[in-house]
Amino acid sequence: MTQLRFHNSLTRREEEFRPLDPAHVKLYVCGPTVYDLAHLGNARPVVVFDVLARLLRRVFPRVTYARNITDVDDKINARARESGEPISAITARTTADFHRDMAALGALPPDVEPTATGHIAEMIALTEKLIARGHAYAAEGHVLFSVGSFPDYGKLSGRNQEELLAGARIDVAPYKRDPGDFVLWKPSDDETPGWDSPWGRGRPGWHIECSAMSWRHLGQQFDIHGGGADLLFPHHENEVAQSRAAFGTPFMAHTWLHNGMLLVNGEKMSKSLGNFLTVQDILAQGPWAGEAFRLLLLRTHYRSALDYTEAGLIEAKAELDDSYAMLGRAPAVSDTPLITEMAEWALEPLVDDLNTPLAIARLRDLRTLENSATVGGSAAAVLSRIGKAWQPVPGQAAAAFREAAAVLGLAQGDPRAWLQGGDDASAIEAAIAARLAARAAKNWAEADRIRAELLAQGVVLEDGPGGTTWKRA
RNA sequence: GGUCCGAUGGCCGAGUGGUCAGGCACAGGUCUGCAAAACCUGCUACGGCGGUUCAAUUCCGCCUCGGACCUCCA
Known part of the structure; x- marks a missing residue:
């Protein structure tokens, strides 16, 4: 035990x-x-x-x-x-x-x-x-x-x-x-x-x-x-x-x-000083804000003082964006001992006085492992640094990430909902289709115009080998 | 005044008596029609002064600064 x-x-x-x-x-x-x-x-x-x-x-x-x-x-x-x-x-x-x-x-x-x-x-x-x-x-x-x-x-x-x-x-x-x-x-x-x-x-x-x-x-x-x-x-x-x-x-x-x-x-922050922000104030910033604030809290060890900043909340959101993007790319895989081993490794810091910042850092390493497996790149640097010889196939590091993050109560949502949730996306899909057509015709000016137009609406496009994906900024 | 805690690179933030935290930002690279994303590389920090030690960011003392508590407080 x-x-x-x-x-x-x-x-x-x-x-x-x-x-x-x-x-x-x-x-x-x-x-x-x-x-x-x-x-x-x-x-x-x-x-x-x-x-x-x-x-x-x-x-x-x-x-x-x-x-x-x-x-x-x-x-x-x-x-x-x-x-x-x-x-x-x-x-x-x-x-x-x-x-x-x-x-x-x-x-x-x-x-x-x-x-x-x-x-x-x-x-x-x-x-x-x-x-x-x-x-x-x-x-x-x-x-x-x-x-x-x-x-x-x-x-x-x-x-x-x-x-x-x-x-x-x-x-x-x-x-x-x-x-x-x-x-x-x-x-x-x-x-x-x-x-x-x-x-x-x-x-x-x-x-x-x-x-x-x-x-x-x-x-x-x-x-x-x-x-x-x-x-x-x-x-x-x-x-x-x-x-x-x-x-x-x-x-x-x-x-x-x-x-x-x-x-x-x-x-x-205290009610008597009148300098408090309510949880509602945070949640009002968007559907992402609750989980981002949770991550912000857990990025600092629980016994330390934590100075809240807006910039910190935005950084936490960006980190969740990256994590959900990784999860969204990863294929589903069946459970293996390697997945369990990686998850246990990420959670190990928690047994030492609930060291959530270190556990989160390890989660980031799992994210890098997954990205290098699915998107492409070398995992050698990470593996060397952490002293592991893991060779996860696409999906495995993501599965370990999910399992470990569950203990922190993070990144358990649907990646697509996190990245693309909100208003009806059919107009966005149509614009992307139009842009793909322009690209096929090598009409780069039109393709870039559509991309800029979407960006102005807060939609970011990513062209990958498997096609174009998008997310809300 | 008393008690306690903290001080890490531009920012956030772990940890350790002697080989790496990590992230963000920034710079360069790979990839890409161009981007974005992803990956790689760089950025070599530990408040000040002493002490212990072969070696201190890490242990001890003092100092400075910051924060918490001393019957509202998460």
């Missing part, structure tokens, strides 16, 4: 991944708070952990991937007050938008997608456990987690409690015993969503929901917990404290993975 390695935020080291149960791997990722359209930064963990889930499914017999929907939150309440739109309408619409946007980025749905409002009972149960074990206390209608009761608090984010307080930009609520204590449950007035609880009508704090939902769907302890690096503290730190303190366990998730931030113009 393939040995995966991940950089574990908990230990700050790369380590071998050993599932608690190799027959059933469990993954939890923090999902969106549904009050507004997903921005580019929201998309990064979705795409990154989608690749992780695909990889895990390839390696292990069973994987459960849980990603929550946070549908109770004060930002949602605030949005409802501003707009007058009912909360349930906001969350339902935003959830649907989220699903649509993530599907456009090629992200498969998680196996389970629990909602916070669907797990109020579990949150209350967890809070009761924490009170019973002396890790939480009720005060003025609130229930607070007592960080002083949990010695390991700060271990995940690598800080001690004194440090946390030193530069804290917070007003400490008077009912807190310790400034670091955080809310598990808080009271709701009549205008605010609330549920009956042992502490009166109220609503959960932010962090408790993930502890409750991961517990319900994955158990007290599970393999991997993922999310954005900005969630490391306080969100994940608090989750760990809640879950471990409630269950008396030595860890919550064994491995913690955090994706780096997506920047725009060198600055973190």
